[in-house]
Amino acid sequence: MTERLTARQVIALVAEDFTELRPGDGPPAPGDRPDGPLNWEGYGDARALAAARTGERESVVCGTGSVEGTSAVLIAFEFGYLGGSLGVRTGDRLEAAYRHAREHRLPVVPLVATGGSRMQEGMHALTQLQRVARESALTRAAGLPQIAVLRDPTTGGGWATLGAGADVTLALPGAQVGFAGSRVRPPDADPAAYTAEAQLASGAIDALVRPGLLRRELGRWLRLLTTPSQEAAPPPRALGGTTAPDSGRDAVRRARSPERPRAARYLDAYFTHRVTVTGDRCGGANPEGVLCGFGEHEGRTVAYAAQTGTATRPAGYRTAARLIRLADRLGIPVLTLVDTPGAANDAEAERQGVGAAIADLFTVLASVRTPVTTLLIGEGGSGGALALAAPGNTWATPDSYFSVIAPELAAAILKRGPDEADATADQLRLRPQDLVEAGVIRGVVGS
Incomplete structure (x- = not known):
């Protein structure tokens, strides 16, 4: 007591x-x-x-x-x-x-x-x-x-x-x-x-x-x-490598590197101070998968939802949706950092409603009035990553990739051998420069 x-x-x-x-x-x-x-x-x-x-x-x-x-x-x-x-x-x-x-x-x-x-x-x-x-x-x-x-x-x-x-x-x-x-x-x-x-x-x-x-x-x-601002948050600068990857394989390797900067480093560099929102109010929390909260950037408040490089669990998606709804209601711009191999796909995630949680987050980002800015800082694995990406205002770092599916899984689905995963990565056109050319993202940020 x-x-x-x-x-x-x-x-x-x-x-x-x-x-x-x-x-x-x-x-x-x-x-x-x-x-x-x-x-x-x-x-x-x-x-x-x-x-x-x-x-x-x-x-x-x-x-x-x-x-x-x-x-x-x-x-x-x-x-x-x-x-x-x-x-x-x-x-x-x-x-x-x-x-x-x-x-x-x-x-x-x-x-x-x-x-x-x-x-x-x-x-x-x-x-x-x-x-x-x-x-x-x-x-x-x-x-x-x-x-x-x-x-x-x-x-x-x-x-x-x-x-x-x-x-x-x-x-x-x-x-x-x-x-x-x-x-x-x-x-x-x-x-x-x-x-x-x-x-x-x-x-x-x-x-x-x-x-x-x-x-x-x-x-x-x-x-x-209590300090709302309707101006979009600028994307953070890149903290890792600045050269573009030569191949799909190189893009995946660099995004998966344990030395690559993760969400916490980006948030610490971007905000002078920040506070944390924890939990989905439905009995779950996923702070090891998604960091959420509010911080001060250049004298104004920005909300953030940042994936940490692990598979995102249903509570993580629901917490992000809760945060973005609150920011929208208070007129606070949002920054999201995308970095996940994908949504958690184990049996427990299914029992916890991972599909519904992702669907809700897609809906939230499609409907909010407050400006949302996204930076892809590592792996962008399928819909589990896209759910946190701002439509029309997503950027990427040079050491990242975005793909409809991981190259290894794509090769397996196509009944190719494991040695064909690298060639499949090239076919998927998942490098940051490929994403810009395809119009999927707005650009690649520098350091």
């Missing part, structure tokens, strides 16, 4: 110049009862005790503050007030906070610590999740980012709306995170599955951030996601 901070403490940890919004604190609405809408005996006393203990009148504190120079709407849960549970009055505050964000064009930062919906208000409390989801959807449609920070614990409807529903989700190490709270899980449930670390591994959150680094990291995220 991580350190449990109060709402005021976590606000002070991440922001300065905080100005509180106090919606829903007026006189009782018609039909309000001391013991709530269900007339739950003792509920009024419980609320009074929670207020006396915490100094708060509800389970959330909402307001505006500056995080490392970026203004945002902050929504901080007070777990000491009835377990940070959501009731009707909580919904009033959340709705007002989101409306304020849209009216003033501010990003929203939920700092979540909640046990779920308030039982003493029954379905009145549970339907606040629909209310929150609508406000979140309206804010998303307005092109404003939402960055959630998961504290201990984050369970129930708060996790399933404000947490998992955010564009980017950060978490404090050791926090309990899961839809099922500790008192309602099966008796044989593995508690390790309900942690921030487990949610990171399964692709449900993007990063773990220690409390002492939270302001800096949150400020970096906010700066990057």
